[in-house]
Amino acid sequence: MDSINWHSFFFLLFGLLASAFAVGVVVASSVVRMALYLIVALAATAGLFFLAGADFVGAMQIMIYVGGTLVLLVFGVMLTAQGPFVSMKTGGGDWLLASLVAGALLALLIPVAFSVPDWRGGEPAPAVMEPTATPIGVGLLGVRVDKLDADRPESLKPGMSSYLLPFEIVSMHLLVVLVGAAYLARTKRRRSPSQIES
């Protein structure tokens, strides 16, 4: 196992896949092809999560983004499509604007990434697949497993507050949004009983 650092190899592989297909999403003109490229990019990101030992986050990524969001996206495209294949043309101005914004973000991210001393030099240690589900679940209830100290385990420390309340608020908010969307989208026209029967 010394000849090839498999961790680096797979990190580069998944990283390249994610980046290449992210570019593919931007370049492609057909919406469904974009969705396909986005799937590969997001699945490669999930692979990076698995590589980092965060299997729960990786599975979550696949379930929510790949299995849920993108299926809905393609479903929406199929429901609203006029012709056989939907294609989108991007104008020159859009390209310019988008590349300006993206370039600015990239210019910001690269120095930040290289400014962390731990991330520079040396071969990365091989990932250890740790059980991540339990710490995440317990952390949601306010106990950060990684911050427990032996001397005062009973007291709350900074960074150990519960995430349950914000989580519940966010999910209720989403529920309200969904109900509101369903209310707005439903047909307003009142039907006579004879129409309903037919």
Next chain:
Amino acid sequence: MPGLGSLRNNTLVAEFFSQYMWSWAAYLLTGLIHCALLIQVGAVGALFFIWAERKVSGRIQDRLGPTRVGGMFGWLQSLADGIKLITKEDLMPDGADGLLFRIAPYISFCASFAALMALPFSDGWVAIPINTGVFFILAVLGLEVFGVILGGYASASKWSLFGAMREAAQVVSYEVPLGMCVVVPVLITGTMDLVQIGTFQEGWFTNWLILHDPFTFIIFWVYFTCALASVNRAPFDLAEAESELVAGFHTEYSGIRWSYFFMAEYGSMFAVSGLATILFFGGWNGPVPITGWLGLTHETGPIAGYIGNFLGLVNFVGKTSLFVIVMIWVRWTLPRLRIDQVMKMCLKFCVPIAAVMFLGATFWQRQFPGGVLLKTSYGDRYVVTEADTAAPAKSKDSAKPAAKTAGEASPGQPSADKTASVSHRVTKGS
């Protein structure tokens, strides 16, 4: 000590091979062996189940089914069909989106193959032991629908598009009750690791989670219904409703690509049935703990443990095949539902029942944690030790050397290597 197939033993196998070749080739070879074995589960399983489907449907319709190919019972019929499909011309409609049309069957097949990767076939016989195996399998199986949708969309045919749309609506809705059903065994065992869930149900068949309480008994049937719907089998096969949509999403497919869709379908049938076996029916543990009586466990030695694991494999495959046969039986018995009935079934029956059963199981687990009538002692070997919850930081140093020799890691020393979830179970009677 876990059996072959866990990552620790993958390392052992790779180190064995690396005596004879470059080490990178040894690791590659080890991975390829696993891949080949799992692809055989999909391919040979599809061959067998398609034959079984023909025989069962024949008997249900008072026919004989295939009788000639291969002599008795026409058992080689699927192989003949397979050869026919391989040699068939691979057609693509003129108006189709070539890339998506070609790639769609592979997406479906890869998804159902990836689900098999995390499925334990016996105690520790799993290609990749994932700490959140249940969740991973559900997530990956949800990906299979994407191949169907892409195939249906890219065919540029109305029938295909309708089939794909139905499939998308159906699968997205049925993932909700399916997830709720799966949560209940996770709640009872306190882990998402499929190997541990299986070990939890060791012993007599009364330890199986379906007999844990009335709520798990009911929720199994909800799970089975939702699993039928999520793998697109009759009476939920609206995506390929022959009487309405010609053949639905695969109308335009022929030859080997068509058969990839079918291998994916039978592979995911096997995967959801295997999940049902592990979650509710004791996994590789037989109804009677024969392997325990005969001492065919890893405590008595590697050979005995191997035999015991092999019996477990027979148990697991037997139970899983039984569920697949039940799926076939259901297909040839019940008429196809309409799309509104499918949605009604999900939203008005499956989701509420699953939610109520989830609450009931929570309540039961709180009030009667040890059972009511049968005071069963679940999983003597099943103990969640500190390593499951303990700090990731403090056990990192012990991770690498623990993978070297299989016999070293004693149960008292939880190590955080990739097989930690298996190795730190407290063993009984040793």
